[in-house]
Amino acid sequence: MHPHDMLPRDTAVRLIAEDGTTLADETYALPAADVLLAAYRGLVEGRRINDQAGALVRQGRLAVYPSSHGQEACQVAAAMVLGDTDWLFPTYRDSVAVIARGVAPAEAMVLLKGDWHSGYDVRAHRVAPQATPLATQLLHAVGFAQAAKHRGEDTVVLALCGDGATSEGDFHEAMNFAAVFHVPVVFFVQNNEFAISVPLSRQTAAPSLAHKAVGYGMPGQRVDGNDVAAVLAVLTEAVDRARAGGGPSLVEAHTYRMQAHTNADDDTRYREREEVQAWLARDPLLRLRAHLTATGVLDEEAEERFAAGAEEIAAAMRTALNTDADLDPEDLFRFVTATRSPQREEQWQLLRDEIERSRPAETTTGGPR
Amino acid sequence: MTIAEHETPASATAEDTTTVTTMTMAAALNRALADALAADPDVVVFGEDVGALGGVFRITDGLTARFGEDRCFDTPLAESGIIGTAVGMAMNGMRPVVEMQFDAFALPAFEQIVSHVAKLGNRTRGGMRMPLVIRIPFGGGIGGVEHHCDSSEAYYAHTPGLTVVSPSTPQDAYSLLRAAIASPDPVVLLEPKKLYWSKGEVDTAVTAEIGSARIARDGTDVTLLAYGASVPLALEAAEVAAGEGRSVQVVDVRSLSPFDDETVTAAVRSTGRAVVIAEAPGFASVASEIQARVFERCFEYLEAPVRRVTGFDTPYAPPKFEHWYLPDVDRVLDAIDTLHWEDDA
Numbered sequence: 001m002h003p004h005d006m007l008p009r010d011t012a013v014r015l016i017a018e019d020g021t022t023l024a025d026e027t028y029a030l031p032a033a034d035v036l037l038a039a040y041r042g043l044v045e046g047r048r049i050n051d052q053a054g055a056l057v058r059q060g061r062l063a064v065y066p067s068s069h070g071q072e073a074c075q076v077a078a079a080m081v082l083g084d085t086d087w088l089f090p091t092y093r094d095s096v097a098v099i100a101r102g103v104a105p106a107e108a109m110v111l112l113k114g115d116w117h118s119g120y121d122v123r124a125h126r127v128a129p130q131a132t133p134l135a136t137q138l139l140h141a142v143g144f145a146q147a148a149k150h151r152g153e154d155t156v157v158l159a160l161c162g163d164g165a166t167s168e169g170d171f172h173e174a175m176n177f178a179a180v181f182h183v184p185v186v187f188f189v190q191n192n193e194f195a196i197s198v199p200l201s202r203q204t205a206a207p208s209l210a211h212k213a214v215g216y217g218m219p220g221q222r223v224d225g226n227d228v229a230a231v232l233a234v235l236t237e238a239v240d241r242a243r244a245g246g247g248p249s250l251v252e253a254h255t256y257r258m259q260a261h262t263n264a265d266d267d268t269r270y271r272e273r274e275e276v277q278a279w280l281a282r283d284p285l286l287r288l289r290a291h292l293t294a295t296g297v298l299d300e301e302a303e304e305r306f307a308a309g310a311e312e313i314a315a316a317m318r319t320a321l322n323t324d325a326d327l328d329p330e331d332l333f334r335f336v337t338a339t340r341s342p343q344r345e346e347q348w349q350l351l352r353d354e355i356e357r358s359r360p361a362e363t364t365t366g367g368p369r
Numbered sequence: 370m371t372i373a374e375h376e377t378p379a380s381a382t383a384e385d386t387t388t389v390t391t392m393t394m395a396a397a398l399n400r401a402l403a404d405a406l407a408a409d410p411d412v413v414v415f416g417e418d419v420g421a422l423g424g425v426f427r428i429t430d431g432l433t434a435r436f437g438e439d440r441c442f443d444t445p446l447a448e449s450g451i452i453g454t455a456v457g458m459a460m461n462g463m464r465p466v467v468e469m470q471f472d473a474f475a476l477p478a479f480e481q482i483v484s485h486v487a488k489l490g491n492r493t494r495g496g497m498r499m500p501l502v503i504r505i506p507f508g509g510g511i512g513g514v515e516h517h518c519d520s521s522e523a524y525y526a527h528t529p530g531l532t533v534v535s536p537s538t539p540q541d542a543y544s545l546l547r548a549a550i551a552s553p554d555p556v557v558l559l560e561p562k563k564l565y566w567s568k569g570e571v572d573t574a575v576t577a578e579i580g581s582a583r584i585a586r587d588g589t590d591v592t593l594l595a596y597g598a599s600v601p602l603a604l605e606a607a608e609v610a611a612g613e614g615r616s617v618q619v620v621d622v623r624s625l626s627p628f629d630d631e632t633v634t635a636a637v638r639s640t641g642r643a644v645v646i647a648e649a650p651g652f653a654s655v656a657s658e659i660q661a662r663v664f665e666r667c668f669e670y671l672e673a674p675v676r677r678v679t680g681f682d683t684p685y686a687p688p689k690f691e692h693w694y695l696p697d698v699d700r701v702l703d704a705i706d707t708l709h710w711e712d713d714a
């Protein structure tokens with residue numbers, strides 16, 4: 001591939017404008033109406049999941065929640081472009097993508113609830129555990145794809161990260177390994193403008209994050225991350241290329257984190273309200289709704305059905321998170337290694353004795369010590 | 370890369386079916402890799418210079434020629450990348466065996482090792498195991514320059530989820546590496562550089578149980594506890610002490626984590642005196658951990674405080690300072706002499 005063909009466009013790919021009208025593109029076709037309708041449903045559910053999680057944090061049922069409000073188009077598209085044999089490697093902010101891939105909402109929240117470090121069956125859903133350290137999971141995605149290629153398996157791996165992660169060494173090493181070994185990985189950067197409080201200008205001096213791709217020898221593309229049609233089209237092209245043996249690529253979605261990094265963060269300290277307000281006009285959900293309504297694909301009945309479905313998910317989240325999990329203290333020791341060491345067994349006996357000794361006290365006082 | 374002159378191990382270019390041979394530790398490791406690659410198609414070997422060159426210590430010599438570039442290959446020069454992609458491969462059912470060229474070179478991969486290799490099995494409640502092996506040429510005594518002779522075992526042994534072993538004989542090198550590759554858990558195999566060219570008999574039919582210490586020499590007066598390159602030192606000191614009338618037992622700890630408390634405790638109780646020997650700086654070290662465990666378990670059997678003979682709390686010594694830095698026979702004998710002997714004046 002000629003270096004020029006690896007370079008992203010000067011501006012992000014867009015297929016649907018803010019007012020819902022379509023924009024013709026010579027390379028990327030508008031996804032079919034039924035695909036867009038399914039995407040819209042995903043956006044409605046994603047928004048509801050973000051809202052519900054925020055409420056559960058305020059109620060003390062979730063320890064922390066990194067919201068993807070405003071980034072739902074990226075989340076939904078990431079799950080939609082993958083086939084049954086493909087894998088998703090998400091970060092902590094990608095709960096909506098994890099749920100869109102089929103993981104039960106309550107299981108996706110286990111990490112954030114504090115019951116365990118990951119709550120779902122990674123193999124059943126082909127979703128790696130949500131990664132907290134930045135960019136480390138990109139290398140896992142590359143190795144995973146390398147193994148799939150080694151065995152001749154039909155697997156494409158989609159690896160998610162944010163703009164902050166592109167500054168990490170592991171981002172560089174993952175891109176480089178993927179290109180050198182020509183593995184079926186798509187790196188999907190959700191550039192939401194901030195790494196906690198630090199703006200993109202402090203992460204990179206490159207023309208765009210997608211421009212980094214050419215330095216590794218792979219194509220890069222930029223897409224409007226609030227235009228789910230464009231994200232679907234660009235990611236699908238990248239996934240198809242990877243599946244056909246065309247190697248890795250980098251997609252940068254330009255989007256915006258509408259809320260603080262997490263509930264623990266005060267975003268008024270590092271950005272103006274006007275800036276946040278301005279992004280409201282680019283909301284991915286409202287944009288697609290405008291398009292689907294104007295084209296007659298979305299009617300009131302479907303809108304109500306989607307809202308009811310989203311409400312069911314939210315209700316399931318509330319029920320699950322309002323129920324205290326039955327924690328087994330032996331789990332502390334059970335999974336550390338396949339074979340429990342004598343040292344850990346000794347420590348488990350110590351803890352078990354402590355718990356045993358605390359029981360009579362609980363009975364007499366009617367509560368824990 | 371400057372390394373000491375050494376002999377090249379028998380190359381793994383052809384299948385070797387004999388079971389008992391005298392060979393160097395380097396050749397034993399090479400043989401273990403070849404046998405593991407032959408036995409299991411999911412085993413892959415990769416790292417820096419492990420392909421055409423056969424590794425800077427020639428441990429992977431001949432593996433690419435025999436098994437192909439799919440099974441033994443060079444990566445870009447990036448340690449975090451090597452470990453991080455090995456994690457992904459292990460997630461997808463393979464058994465990667467990676468080489469970290471020198472101990473200090475593993476440090477860029479430290480986050481991957483501690484945050485992911487060690488934790489993924491736990492995080493996924495056993496849903497994903499990490500059957501990968503991290504081979505690290507370990508320790509000093511070869512006249513290497515800065516960053517080529519560190520002893521980083523405490524970092525790994527301190528990390529729950531990692532198994533840490535170090536052989537001191539060609540037999541253990543073979544058996545422990547085979548056991549490490551077969552293990553469902555991630556194993557850090559610390560290969561004492563100084564012993565790569567030491568020879569011994571290797572029976573490829575002998576298996577090792579990770580987590581077990583080995584009585585390297587029987588004795589009744591004092592127990593020396595050592596691992597890696599410190600084991601031959603302990604044996605040498607035991608021999609000299611024997612000439613001075615002391616019967617010295619040597620235990621090769623061999624498995625740093627998990628630790629064989631049973632063997633070590635029984636050994637120290639039988640003699641009532643103990644010295645721990647290791648090259649690493651002594652402060653907050655594996656030697657400290659062993660010392661503490663022995664105190665906790667053997668206090669009533671002890672005739673004297675348990676002593677440590679370790680490297681100093683300095684960065685590893687430049688080559689021309691190495692002989693002052695490294696524990697030697699005299700330092701071990703001096704430590705033994707302080708153990709409250711009845712014949713003390």
